[in-house]
Amino acid sequence: MNDRRLESLDDLAPLAGNVLEELKAQGKMIATAESCTGGLICAALTEIAGSSVAVDRGFITYSNEAKTELIGVPAGLITREGAVSKEVAIAMAEGALERSNGDISVSVTGIAGPGGGSEHKPVGTVHIAVAATGEPTQHFHCWFADHGRQFIRLETVKTALASVLNALKDAKSH
Known part of the structure; x- marks a missing residue:
């Protein structure tokens, strides 16, 4: 991908x-x-035709309750570490893998803004995790510039997809 600013999901199609x-x-x-x-x-x-061959399901776990109920993130972990944390991102990815027919999963949790940030977790803080059967779960801590909610969300999607692609290529080379 080039360095131009992402405008929409269409920019992520390749x-x-x-x-x-x-x-x-x-x-x-x-x-x-x-x-x-x-x-x-x-x-x-799923915007791409034929994706049903490779996409099992998506969990939208926006609330803390959804993280716990749908993918088994322990409520105590969320309380202790915060929903936007390495530990919760890893638990989300591993929970999605366990509760699906997937061989690989990706999770994202972060602060897209415009509000919700703090000194320690400013707007643009995102945690991404990739879990794959038989592989250690990978974690990525990202800080995206606060160029608005859409920018942060699209950059998160781009980084998450790139992380999955890298994990797949790494697994293939083993």
């Missing part, structure tokens, strides 16, 4: 297509667990 092609080539399915992106990762993937 990257989403690459993820789907790699999933198909490996015979794998993906599940998503999304908070701050509200389903945009799954939407980017």
Whole structure:
């Protein structure tokens, strides 16, 4: 992808297509667990015809209760670490993997703004995790510039898709 500013999910179609092609080539399915992106990762993937071969399901876990009820994130973990944290992102990805037919999952939790940030977790703070069967869960702590809610959400989707693609390629090389 070039460095121009993302305008919409359409700008992510080439990257989403690459993820789907790699999933198909490996015979794998993906599940998503999304908070701050509200389903945009799954939407980017399912915008492409034929995606049902590689996309199992998407969990939109915007509230803390949804994180606990749908994908098993312990309520105590959310209370202790905060919903926007490495620990919760990892629990989300692992929970989505366990509660789906996916072979790989990606989770995102963050602060897209304009409000909700703090000194320690400013707007633009995002945690991404990728869990895959038989592999250690990967975590990425991102800080996106506060150029508005749409910018942060689209950058999060781009980074999440790129992280999945890298994890798939790494697993293939083992």
